[in-house]
Amino acid sequence: MMTTSDVTTDARKVASSSAANLGEQPITAGELNATGVCAWFSGRLVLEDVDLFMERHAVTALIGPSGCGKSTFLRILNRMHETINGAQLAGTVELNGEDIYSPNQRATWVRRHIGMVFQRPNPFPAMSIEQNVLAGLRFNRIKTSSKADLVEEALTKAGLWTEVKDRLSNMGGALSGGQQQRLCIARALAVRPSVLLMDEPCSALDPASTLRIEETIADIKEEVTVVIVTHNMQQANRVSDNCAFFLSENGKPGHIVEVGSTVKMFSAPNDPRTLDYVNGRFG
Amino acid sequence: MTITETEEHRPAEGDAAGPTPIKITVRRSRTDVAYRRIAWTAAASTFVILVLIGVFLYIRARPAFEYMGYWGFLKTQVWNVSGVHPSFGVGSALLGTLILAMISLVVAVPVSIACALFINEYAPRKILGFFPAKGLLTSMVDLMAAIPSVIYGLWGFFVLQNSMKGLSRWLSDYFGFIPGFKVNTPVYTSSLLIAGTLVGIMIMPIITALCREVFSLTPLGEREGAVALGASRARVIRDVVFPFSKGGMIGAIMLGLGRALGEAIAVSIIISLTFGPPNHLLQPGGNSIPALIADRFGSGGKLGAAGLLAAGLVLFFITLIVNLVAANIVRRQEKKRA
Numbered sequence: 001m002m003t004t005s006d007v008t009t010d011a012r013k014v015a016s017s018s019a020a021n022l023g024e025q026p027i028t029a030g031e032l033n034a035t036g037v038c039a040w041f042s043g044r045l046v047l048e049d050v051d052l053f054m055e056r057h058a059v060t061a062l063i064g065p066s067g068c069g070k071s072t073f074l075r076i077l078n079r080m081h082e083t084i085n086g087a088q089l090a091g092t093v094e095l096n097g098e099d100i101y102s103p104n105q106r107a108t109w110v111r112r113h114i115g116m117v118f119q120r121p122n123p124f125p126a127m128s129i130e131q132n133v134l135a136g137l138r139f140n141r142i143k144t145s146s147k148a149d150l151v152e153e154a155l156t157k158a159g160l161w162t163e164v165k166d167r168l169s170n171m172g173g174a175l176s177g178g179q180q181q182r183l184c185i186a187r188a189l190a191v192r193p194s195v196l197l198m199d200e201p202c203s204a205l206d207p208a209s210t211l212r213i214e215e216t217i218a219d220i221k222e223e224v225t226v227v228i229v230t231h232n233m234q235q236a237n238r239v240s241d242n243c244a245f246f247l248s249e250n251g252k253p254g255h256i257v258e259v260g261s262t263v264k265m266f267s268a269p270n271d272p273r274t275l276d277y278v279n280g281r282f283g
Numbered sequence: 284m285t286i287t288e289t290e291e292h293r294p295a296e297g298d299a300a301g302p303t304p305i306k307i308t309v310r311r312s313r314t315d316v317a318y319r320r321i322a323w324t325a326a327a328s329t330f331v332i333l334v335l336i337g338v339f340l341y342i343r344a345r346p347a348f349e350y351m352g353y354w355g356f357l358k359t360q361v362w363n364v365s366g367v368h369p370s371f372g373v374g375s376a377l378l379g380t381l382i383l384a385m386i387s388l389v390v391a392v393p394v395s396i397a398c399a400l401f402i403n404e405y406a407p408r409k410i411l412g413f414f415p416a417k418g419l420l421t422s423m424v425d426l427m428a429a430i431p432s433v434i435y436g437l438w439g440f441f442v443l444q445n446s447m448k449g450l451s452r453w454l455s456d457y458f459g460f461i462p463g464f465k466v467n468t469p470v471y472t473s474s475l476l477i478a479g480t481l482v483g484i485m486i487m488p489i490i491t492a493l494c495r496e497v498f499s500l501t502p503l504g505e506r507e508g509a510v511a512l513g514a515s516r517a518r519v520i521r522d523v524v525f526p527f528s529k530g531g532m533i534g535a536i537m538l539g540l541g542r543a544l545g546e547a548i549a550v551s552i553i554i555s556l557t558f559g560p561p562n563h564l565l566q567p568g569g570n571s572i573p574a575l576i577a578d579r580f581g582s583g584g585k586l587g588a589a590g591l592l593a594a595g596l597v598l599f600f601i602t603l604i605v606n607l608v609a610a611n612i613v614r615r616q617e618k619k620r621a
């Protein structure tokens with residue numbers, strides 16, 4: 001389990017990328033199962049033996065002090081980790097029982113089904129709002145019978161529709177930070193992923209935008225499994241069903257201290273370190 | 284810090300009834316003032332030098348223009364500066380220069396962009412498990428840019444010329460119907476095509492180096508945004524890297540074009556100057572302003588010298604226009620992005 005699987009960024013594989021009409025695809029939340037996940041940066045072990053099951057129709061929050069490997073773990077879940085120079089990993093990650101790192105799996109297929117929202121909003125500045133939402137379809141050559149409907153649907157889910165419906169042809173960069181972030185969420189939802197990974201999606205936003213995005217998460221969790229990294233304990237408490245507490249002690253690699261339902265993690269966790277952390281006593 | 288200079292920004296007068304903007308006074312320290320003066324002087328001097336070159340060329344070229352007339356000088360396709368009835372102009376050299384520049388861009392641009400993309404996006408991190416591919420390739424490209432043009436000229440004459448015979452023959456056999464591609468006698472050396480290709484190869488390193496630089500500045504956030512949506516590498520290049528780099532790429536191509544327009548040595552090694560309409564790309568002969576100047580310099584007496592300076596002035600204006608157009612395109616691209 002601890003063997004380094006040297007990640008090749010473009011292993012040639014055949015994966016069944018369904019180019020079917022998007023509107024006809026059933027919307028299904030997926031379940032993710034990570035076992036024995038380890039990560040290295042330039043030979044330095046930063047994440048050790050992480051097991052985590054991310055339930056369907058639920059929001060899983062990853063919490064823990066800075067530098068404990070939450071982002072690294074999240075990026076392993078959709079094969080973004082391997083794009084970094086010198087990054088390696090071990091272990092398995094399964095989406096609905098299928099190993100996403102199996103040699104006959106395409107990384108692009110994995111990323112199209114496991115979407116990601118980043119800490120800093122990153123809309124494509126050279127594309128209009130509408131084109132931003134449809135970018136994922138374009139990238140994956142997915143056809144849709146009605147682009148306008150899809151754009152409206154995705155923007156509505158992301159809670160941005162009413163604000164931008166009259167200026168869909170404006171550039172994506174010409175929005176406020178909070179709007180840009182919701183545009184990125186809409187963009188991620190437009191390809192109908194099974195899982196949505198969010199890495200501190202609200203850390204650059206004001207309270208109102210934050211609330212908006214939390215509502216969005218609550219709205220979409222029936223159709224897409226959400227995994228969110230957050231430093232905000234109230235937010236973790238508000239949005240998540242399950243919680244995983246990551247910790248890296250005295251320069252040792254990060255690992256999971258405790259996993260459980262959010263209610264339990266915030267009221268009566270098994271580990272005293274979890275209790276200290278959720279109550280803001282360290283980290 | 285001592286305050287020695289002040290400057291006032293007086294905003295436009297506000298509406299009498301509404302609020303009035305205040306007057307902001309910038310107070311600068313002595314060091315700041317010194318730096319500003321040095322920077323201003325340096326910037327102004329480039330402009331002054333540019334104007335001085337233009338003025339110098341014009342004054343010394345005047346006799347030629349007075350003798351031939353401005354339009355006559357641009358149009359005339361012969362160069363007889365001595366004898367009883369001199370007649371000369373840049374007609375054929377100007378067209379030849381433009382044709383050469385065009386051929387060189389057609390050759391250089393695709394290869395340079397592909398090369399820059401390879402270095403930036405596709406090159407393996409290490410070759411043979413040891414050499415850092417990116418750094419190695421980058422410095423090799425920079426090295427190629429440093430090779431003197433006379434070396435390229437010699438290589439073009441002795442190597443490229445022979446290896447291009449086949450291509451020239453093929454082009455004239457199958458595309459002879461295109462004007463300029465027909466060959467009267469089957470000699471395929473010393474042609475505009477070969478010279479243009481050589482100049483193209485010469486400007487490749489500059490365009491490659493600049494494009495690589497621009498590509499590498501593409502924001503990581505935008506790249507990752509596309510990758511996380513399932514974009515392949517080719518997609519990322521097309522939808523993220525290119526839109527971001529458009530302005531810079533045009534700038535890089537224009538710098539290459541500037542060098543192609545001015546290349547003299549390599550061109551005059553390959554082609555022997557001929558006058559008249561440059562309507563044969565594949566057979567010997569052709570003309571270009573820099574090659575003309577290099578070839579005829581020091582012969583032809585006073586009027587001939589004025590003629591060459593006039594040709595230089597024409598070239599000066601072309602490069603100036605090319606650069607102004609390029610700067611304009613780049614600026615418009617940047618504005619669109621912001």
Ligand SMILES: Nc1ncnc2c1ncn2[C@@H]1O[C@H](COP(=O)(O)OP(=O)(O)OP(=O)(O)O)[C@@H](O)[C@H]1O
Nearest residue numbers: 041042046064065066067068069070071072073084
């Ligand atoms: N690109 C990288 N190259 C080298 N080391 C890295 C890289 N990214 C992260 N690390 C290291 O990996 C460890 C885990 O980083 P990671 O970003 O996953 O932490 P995190 O839990 O997300 O922290 P934060 O809450 O501050 O975002 C850290 O020790 C960090 O220094």
Ligand SMILES: [Mg+2]
Nearest residue numbers: 070071072199
């Ligand atoms: Mg992080």
